[in-house]
Amino acid sequence: MPAPGSISDLTLIYGAGSFLMSADRMIKIIILCAMFFSAIVQASTWKDDILYFVMLDRFADGDSTNNQDVDLNNTLAFHGGDLKGLREHLGEIKELGATAIWITPIVQQITHPIGNEEGPFHPHHGYWANDFTQIDPRYGSEQDLNDLVKAAHGLGMKVILDIVYNHVGYGADWEKEKPQWLRAGEQCGGSAVTLCLSGLPDLRTELPEVRQYLFDAHIGLAERTGIDGFRLDTVMHVEHDFWQAHRAEVRKKLGKDFLLLGEVWGADKFTARPYFQDDEMDAIFDFTFSDHILGYLNGLGSAKRLGRYLSRRHDVAAGHLLAPFLSNHDMPTLLAMLRGDVDRYLLAATLLFSVEGMPVITWGEEVGRTGKAWPYNREDMAWRDPAVKPNASWKRNEFIRAKYKALINLRHSNTDLRGHLSSVAYADKDVLALKRGEKTLLLINRSDHGVNWPPELGNSDHWRLAFSSGSDAATSDMISALEARIYIKEHY
């Protein structure tokens, strides 16, 4: 099912009324179309979305004139990716089937690199702000963000900006201009909220004037550009009443559908509870999901244990979401964590797109992007066309991408895979059959040998195979070594 507001919808609407049309009427229809898309983007619910995460500097360079401190041979330097490059390559994300894009922070960064044992470390990642009211020219301009949001909305995709409320960058101007707004040096506290994370100056977010300044900067940008949500950084390092005030301000200025997705390191449904209960966040990243999946795939926990976890992992307050992911920019790439094993990679992907919540794909994960632990986990997007810069890691696995695409398409068309009902139909040490909803079955074999259809599942003739992670056309009742399948019930 195409995402709402796709190009094909536009063609249908425009085409239906395009005969006998004056220029004025055409303009009116185009405006109506734009309002229609905007309404659809606003009305769609986040629980059905698939989020694609882009580290902007590492994605696509659309404007070489804004490049500064670019060194493609240094993973700690800038690589030139920007808002214009992302806009020019939205088709890559749309075609994969993702419906929303999360972009690393774009506010103005400190201008100097930090000395690091691996060489000068530039703020290419966007988490070392100098001025929250300006967009860093290395990423582009506010007009570029406007253009990106319009283009994404035109394709039926939402845009989420990454916002850091906890700290500023090392040596940011505020250390001299507004020292009373920061905790630095000896003022750094010992609690999660008052510590200086990685030695970064901590914002005194308890002060009303600091809050208002930050709200005006970030919420103001969202109001002007029409973005659809914030991904909130280092949430556990800012006090709860800040998040409650923030939620109220966001609701007032940006409406009820504006997404607040929080990063609480290590979070699961239990850690998420206070943020949902007190209406601080709409969604929280589900860190325990990748732990459980990688544990199972690396032979640590049994399929039985995984099944127990999967049946209960998403018990959260109504209207709130956990966002599962397999890897992110603070972890080694998925390929590294699975020691290059593509079969296990696809088992992990099958699980990601078969559970409740908003799945997150980290840039290049869908093409098997390489790179081990930090800083080599933040390599460039691998493009099909090597002329697209920065493209340093050009290896691209189209087989993995085709499987991601098939899984995403299936998820869009199958409400069971997105739904809440989840129960173990069969489990032993290696094999798990997880029933999703009334009509969908996920069957996974972690072992190094084929297994027969478990008789506990009843007659296999009642189930139609909708997906296999394997490379051969799966037709028999023998599930291959390291294969995942999704079946849909057709006969009762």
Ligand SMILES: [Ca+2]
């Ligand atoms: Ca650039």
Ligand SMILES: [Ca+2]
């Ligand atoms: Ca803090």
